[in-house]
Amino acid sequence: MGNDTQSPAGRGTWRRLPAGIWALGFVSLLMDVSSEMIHALLPVYLVVGLGTTALAVGLIEGIAEATASITKVFSGALSDRIGRRKELAALGYGLAAFTKPIFPLAPTVGWLVTARFVDRVGKGIRGAPRDALVADLSPPELRGASFGLRQSLDTVGAFLGPLLAIGLMWLFADDFVSVFWVAVIPAFLAFGLILFAVHEPKRTAGVRRVRNPLSRRELGLLGATYWWVVAVAAVFTLARFSEAFLILRAEAAGLPLMLVPAVLVAMNLAYAASAYPAGALSDRVDRGTILIAGLGLLIAADLVLAFAPGLPGIACGVVLWGLHMGFTQGLFAALVADAAPAELRGTAYGMFNLVTGLALLAASIIAGALWDGLGPQWTFLAGAAFAVLTVGGLYPVRRRLRDRAAGGAGPAAPP
Structure with a gap:
């Protein structure tokens, strides 16, 4: 080819x-x-x-x-x-x-x-x-x-x-x-x-029929690798609180109110432009490597948003934030499919979305409390700290997915 x-x-x-x-x-x-x-x-x-x-x-x-x-x-x-x-x-x-x-x-x-x-x-x-x-x-x-x-x-x-x-x-x-x-x-x-x-x-031949997907037994059959992915995604979600704080940061730096929607437009442009290339690249190399790169982008975004003095710096931080979304959101969804049995994929995505949804609520509460109590800098520095923790959690996930692929338990990230 x-x-x-x-x-x-x-x-x-x-x-x-x-x-x-x-x-x-x-x-x-x-x-x-x-x-x-x-x-x-x-x-x-x-x-x-x-x-x-x-x-x-x-x-x-x-x-x-x-x-x-x-x-x-x-x-x-x-x-x-x-x-x-x-x-x-x-x-x-x-x-x-x-x-x-x-x-x-x-x-x-x-x-x-x-x-x-x-x-x-x-x-x-x-x-x-x-x-x-x-x-x-x-x-x-x-x-x-x-x-x-x-x-x-x-x-x-x-x-x-x-x-x-x-x-x-x-x-x-x-x-x-x-x-x-x-x-x-x-x-x-x-x-x-x-x-x-x-x-x-x-339906793939030989795929098991599931009677009660939310029973303790079936949730256990999702496997330790899947629950590791969920746990890492939850910590990561604590690092990526609501984008409303990007808007507040830009407004505090002097962005006129009529231009506030431009923050989300710029973020989503960077997100849309990077999500497909990052996902396609993850099919050729280890998904964990691409996720770590995405977390590096998030840490950079947090540091820029914490310390940038003016609107050009804030704009750079917003674009970096959008790029980190492109490098992570689709990949976590792919990791769930890599880790979960085919007959329990619906349940796997449901539990994943529930846990990360609750984590996003907690993240926004933490971010708001830090913003009001200590100032915007500490909101973004806390996000960077949670991102560093997520990087540490990705290493055992990568090892488990490689072992799963080597053992023939189903598709996993390429080595």
């Missing part, structure tokens, strides 16, 4: 990815465009348009995200029990699509809260089965590239959504409701795409 095919991030790699992986990537992109168009404006709409308090907005968001994390556990386990992923993933995207028209039609805060809640339930239902479906569809030697591509396309949607919201608010003269109606269109396109363009792969 020529160099193009051999290149980890070259055209030969993405051409070999199954059509279902591309379809799932564009499903994620379209739904993220729709959701982020609404979510970028919803807090302001609640406070300015409907007169709610900032505390109420925080409670709504917290409850919604917690609901999504908990739902992922049960939807993932159910996909293992029935032996199918697509129907549950489609149900989750369908719920999200059919709640979108409620946002422009809602006459009261209660309706908006209900719509946001159901939307997050939909996210919870689709998350673990979709990730398990990516693992089922992708050849083991292209697993990192598959997760990297889906993550890149998802992140493209994450920055296109707010940009479209800004442009449409200008076009419609700050008419929230008109923007919310436009957001309905990509949501239903995503739902149609997963229904008609994604096909469930045939």
